Amino acid sequence: MSSESDGGQSVSKKKRGVEAEAVVALFALAGLVTAAYGSQDFFPELASRHGEGIDAMLNFVLACAGGMFLVGHLVLAWFIWKGAGRSRIEHRMATHTTERRISLALAVMMTLIAEGGVLMIGMPVWAEYYGSDGNAQAVAVRVTAQQFAWNIHYPGADGKWGRVDLQFLDDAENPLGLDPDDPASADDLVLVNNIYLPVERMARVKLFSRDVIHSFFLPNMRVKQDAVPGMSPEVRFFPTRTGDFELACTELCGMGHYRMQGMVHVLGAEEFEKWLADEEPFFGAAAVIGKADVQKKGNA
Amino acid sequence: MSDHPQSFWSKYIFSFDHKVIGIQYIVTGFVMAGIGALLSILIRLQIAWPGQPIEFLGKLFPEGMPGGYMMPEFYIALVTMHGTIMVFFFISYVLVSGFGNFLIPLQIGARDMAFPLLNMLSYWVGLVSALVMLGAFFVEGGAAASGWTAYPPLSALESAVPGSGMGQTLWLLSMALFIVSFTMGGLNYVATIFSMRAPGMSMMRMPLTVWSYFVAAILGLLAFPALTAGAVMLLFDRHLGTSFFLPAGLVVGGELVQAGGGSPLLWQHLFWFLGHPEVYVLLLPALGIAFDVLPAFTRKPVFGYRLSVYALIATGALGMIVWGHHMFVSGMSPFSGEYFSIATMLITIPMAIIGVNFLASLWGGRVIFKTPMLFALGVVAFFGTGGLGGLFLGNATADIQLHETYFVVGHFHFMIGGVTLMGTFTAIYFWFPKMFGRYMSEGLGRAHFWFTVAPFYTLFLGQHFLGLQGLTRRYYAWDSYQYVADALPTNVLLSVAAFVLVSGQVLFLGNFVWSIFRGRVAERNPWQATTLEWTTASPAPHGNFGEHIPVVHRWPYEYGIDAGGEDFADQSVAPDRAPVTA
Amino acid sequence: MQAAVTATVTGSALGVGSELRNFQLRLGMWVFLGTVTMLFAAFSSAFMVRSAGTDWHAMPLPRILWWNTGLIMLSSVVLDYGRRCANQSRWGSAAAAVGGAGLLGLLFLLGQLDAWRQLAQAGISVPTGPFAASFYMMTGLHALHLMAALALLGWGAWRLWRGALDDEVAVRGVASLCATFWHFLGGLWLYLFAMMLLL
Structure with a gap:
């Protein structure tokens, strides 16, 4: 050696x-x-x-x-x-x-x-x-995660959130469980997997989960926050450019974890106002979903 | 030491001998590693070629892969079980329980552990724990599929994912048994090291390997009970209708869950109170082993022995108070995030000291290329690589982007996968002669090194970069995500690296089995090393040291001296026969 | 085989003397009690976190728990008397005291069982609420540890009975080992009981 x-x-x-x-x-x-x-x-x-x-x-x-x-x-x-x-x-x-x-x-x-x-x-x-504390200009959105989708909720023109109650919950017809009898619900917008935000205005996204833990990840926005059932954390950010940006789930939430994909559409200020005005409220077309109908399904 | 006649059963199966128990743990751990590695192959197949049917696998797993197509629920069960098996039943068994048992009494000059009966029980409970875990593959709904972290509500409700049925129950029972087994083992380590050191073996003359097991055992003993508590509560939630972790108003699969008021974050705190110290329980022994093996092949003392001891203790102590850095984006208070971030960064200080002491231990020395040395160099390199990844993830701000991406996967594979794997192989090649009285084949060993280290770098460094691109982990497929479209082709290369890595281990397996029976016969001290185990015969006899326990006269790194034609003196060499330098 | 087991347990197979063996057993016991402490620390932190929940309703605890508390404290006193007898080599009294402490411990367990029965009769079961669940869980786990301690006491009483025939130092070690475990579990019960009364 x-x-x-x-x-x-x-x-x-x-x-x-x-x-x-x-x-x-x-x-x-x-x-x-x-x-x-x-x-x-x-x-x-x-x-x-x-x-x-x-x-x-x-x-x-x-x-x-x-x-x-x-x-x-x-x-x-x-x-x-x-x-x-x-x-x-x-x-x-x-x-x-x-x-x-x-x-x-x-x-x-x-x-x-x-x-x-x-x-x-x-x-x-x-x-x-x-x-970053409250900002009068901020756009508030509520996101309720579930297996395996993101339910997006805007308060509508009145700025008031409609009451949400489990008894009205219906996966196909009323995924949030929005109370049709609450006046504040009348102009609320409900979307699935698509979020619309104006550019250069603070977005305040309040996160809820209906079942298991999910995580709200916007890779381009450098935003990640778990949506934990029983908690309602809020994330706040300023989008700085227009375009479509992906939303992914980053907490293992079951077999469909990988396909819990969403999209954030960042629009110009005017475009966003136009979108808000044009988008039909969830209970807007009462003919499509009668209140009684919703209630019946909710109770079923 | 009475040498009572022993039957095959009492000698090799229900043995009290710490060496036999250590080898039992090592063999069990390697069997589990084989299973974990096969799971990883299935995982990598799906990641690189999503949706490609593989017909013969369809026959093997008719439920998980019907027609050869991987089902998403099977995929996440694979991910869950791969992680659980590798962390708890491979690395922990081989490195901590296996080599811990084998080495501690030999290196401190004791005849056996302080409580040999408890030690044997530890192994048998551990074996039952492993079998219960494997049994989960064969129950309805399949194995647990809520990740190795088992976050509720996913892990609490069978309706949330199929694996959360019987599979999850077995998972929790197995973990509880694992902790019982570890407690019996760890208790032995602490008591043995405290009370059974040979005359002259002061704490500051113990080899760093023993120090690392000492710190690891205390860490595990204090940290693991938290998960026992968590497992009991989760079992209550699952089977007795309580809601420790289940908040009100959950609707899963269209059904309202009857529960209320619980906190899912409570589980995360309990889990990571175990989970983070567990990382150090696995990591520290690998570091200690490298500290002991490097000097034998550089022929000079380890650099900064005292400071390394302090650094090991500091790492262990800090390791108890930083668990929250796994939860930066969990909804925990942002102030907690700041605290955990600052506390975590403190660990970089002892870690950096250990890393530089490794490098400085090579400085000015010779380098003798033997298989254990190659793997010890692997420990050094992987420790640096993985440790630097911690700078990202322990930093709350950076972690916002990197949490739950492939950066995390790459990082922990380097730390609790890489450093520990290198440490395990270092230990096997180094102490094999003491276990079986034979050498392992050098040629195969070196080939094994190349087939392990090169693909390991490729695979897991690659995953770091995928993580920087934002690639999310635990995904069955990313086809529909545009922002990572560029990153996906890399996965094919990484999968090939993974297959090379796993198939390279066949070299090891062959070498191990062949060498037990046919390896070159080893002498008492084949590496001219200094610690006490090399003063006894190879293989070490029952009772370890013959008639008299050796008396210790010096520190364990007496290399590079002039001792009558030799350049080293083992710890039992009297001061008049060789100079004492520390 | 049995001789080998005995030699291993007493440490003679390891070349360990009685004094050192006592130290090892004491050390092992304290390390073990450290892990038990961590286990119950985890339970009590969960208890405290959970007690902040909206669905938390503390319930009146069965009166018999006070009697049980008295029993386990008394048993600790008796056991300590036994330990002192062992130190004075009064093996018969020592064995009787340790055995008596064990019987009191058994009574404590029966009392705990009766507390469960009373609660169950009042319609309070594990899923009733987080307080009830915690109560059953923590008393149950405490009882499990106590059963292990009872086994130790039984073995200790037997060793003390044979005390004069045996290695006296080792037997005293066993007595003090019993005392350590038993006092710890008594203290643990006081802590758990106080926590459940106050939160």
Whole structure:
């Protein structure tokens, strides 16, 4: 295993085998290829205001973690390369002082990167995401998740939510269980899997679930919030561009989890007003669904 | 040490010997790993080629894959069982229970565990737990399908998903048994390490492997009971009509559920109070093992022994108070999110110290290429890779986008999949001679390394990038989602990597079985290592150390010294025969 | 085989002396009690979370629980007397006291069963509400632990009975082990009972 040596430096050198070269190449390439591949832009197209902050947070961590990943792998490869060429060790132990200093330096570095990132970049965004208080201009929407659809509820022109009661619930005809007798219900809009929002106005989406836990994920908006039965968390965000953006469920909710897909349509301000005006209220066409009819089905 | 005559049954089956129990755990764990790996193949087939029928699988799983088409409910049951089996019945059994049992008494210089009877019971309860879990595949509705996290209400109501019938009940019973089994084992670890160290073996002379098992055992003992409580309450909800986790007004499958007032988040807190420490219970032993194996192949002491001990303890302590970082978007208070984020980031400090101590342990050393060394290098590299992923997910703000995406899947496969798998193989190749008195084949071992590490990097780094693209996890198919359309072709490559990875393990299996009977006979100390297990015969005899327990005179990393023609001294070498350096 | 089991349990197969064995058993017991503490901490945090729910109705607890509380406290006193007798090598009294404490414990269990019966007669069952469910669950799990402790007490009484014939240090260790487990479960009952009275 070890060659006899008289202490001369040249004697302690050893020829490296193919295997050493391969292992060095493995770790070096893992670092280099990943860093090169990872320097692309991976995020879905950004479409919300606070999303810039989330992207900034992600990019900061990507840069720091990517840097450490690359350096770590190259150092590992370098130590293996050097070590494979030795037939005796070069130095044995560092002093306790050196060991402590290195650990202290690491502690400072990780504090700056990890805690610094969280506190300086992350928390303001977190506060913006959760803390933005009521905004008179905001568009309020309620989303009730169920296996396996998103029921979307707008209060309509009166700004009042119709009463929702389980007794009126009917999967086909009244998926929200909206009370047909409540005057506030009369102008309410109910849609399935489609949300319409105006651009550059705060959206306040209140989440409900009827059965199991679902999660409301808008990849482009950098929005994700679980819809937990018995709770009604609200997410708030500013869409910054018009277009159609996908909605996905990100909490395992049963066998149809993967097809719980929805769409957020972000419209220009005028377009949105036009859509609001044109969209038929849920109980608007009383001829289509008579109140009594709904009630009967609800009780069934 | 009386050597009473032993029958086959008392020697190999109902044995009190910690080494036999350890090997029983290891073999059981590998069988479970084989099952978990086969499940992962089915999962990867569906992910890469959704909707493609595979006829012979249709014959094997007539209900789950009729005509070879995978059913969505079968798919999520596969995902659930793959996760559960790999976490609790592979890594935990092989690495924590298996090697923990085998190594602790040998490395601290004890004849056996403090409570051998309890130890044997631990294995048998553990085996029953594994069998109950597997039994879930054969009951009506199939295995549990609510994810390895089993969030209610999905896991509480049979009408929510077919697997939430009998399959989920068995899942919960199995977990409760698992925790009972772990408690018996962990109790033994703590008591043994506290009370049975050889003369001279102070706590600060223990190998880092033993330290890591010590921290892991305490962590598990304190954290796991929370899930026992959770499992009891969920069983009550499921079968006795209570509503600990079920809120009022649930309508599932068109039926109103008679329940009210419960909190689904309560389960998540209880689950993750177990779940996060569980990660460290699995991870720390792999780190400890790498710390012990690296010096044997660099021929120099480990770097920063004391600081590594403190870092292991700090990681364990912090690991108890950060469970909420799995729940950033669960609807938990945003202030809790801030706390858990800040607390989680503190863990990066001891983790970074451990990572750099690994690297520095190579610094200036030789590198001798043997199979255990290759896998130990894998531990180092994967620990760095996986650890850096934690910087993203522990950060509440970044986690808003990454939660429940493939970034998470990639991350935990590197940590509780990769580091631990590398640690497991490091341990197997390193201590196989002590277990069976023979070497494993070096050629096959090295081939196994390449067939494991290269596809592992591809598969799970790839998943990180899919996660950055927003690819959601636990999806049966993504065909209809436009925003990830570009990402989907990558999955074909990743599936191929997964198949290479799994088939590469055949090399290991063959090597393992072949070497038990035909491997080159190993001497007492084949790696010229320093810890106490190498001072006894290979395989280690019943009672471990012959007539006298060794007396310890030095720390466990006495490499790179001049000791009469050798460059190391084991812990029992007296100070007058070799210099004591720590 | 039986000899091997005995040797393993007493530690003689491990080359462990009686003093060390006592330490190990005490240590193992305390670690175990640590996990039991965590288990009931999880239950009580669930109890507290749940008590904030709108459907939470605390119910009057059967009066017999007070008698049971008295019984288990008395049994702890008796057991401690037994432990002290063991220290003074009065093996007969020690065995009688430990056995007596076990009988009181058995009475406690019967009393708990009667509390269940009374509640069931009043129409209060597990699904009645979260308080009732928690009551049945926590008393049931406490009773399970108590049964394990009773088994230990039975074994302890037997060892004490044979005390003079046996290794005295080891037998005293067993007595103190019984006491530790039993006092802990008594304390745990006081905690659970107080929590259910107050919330």
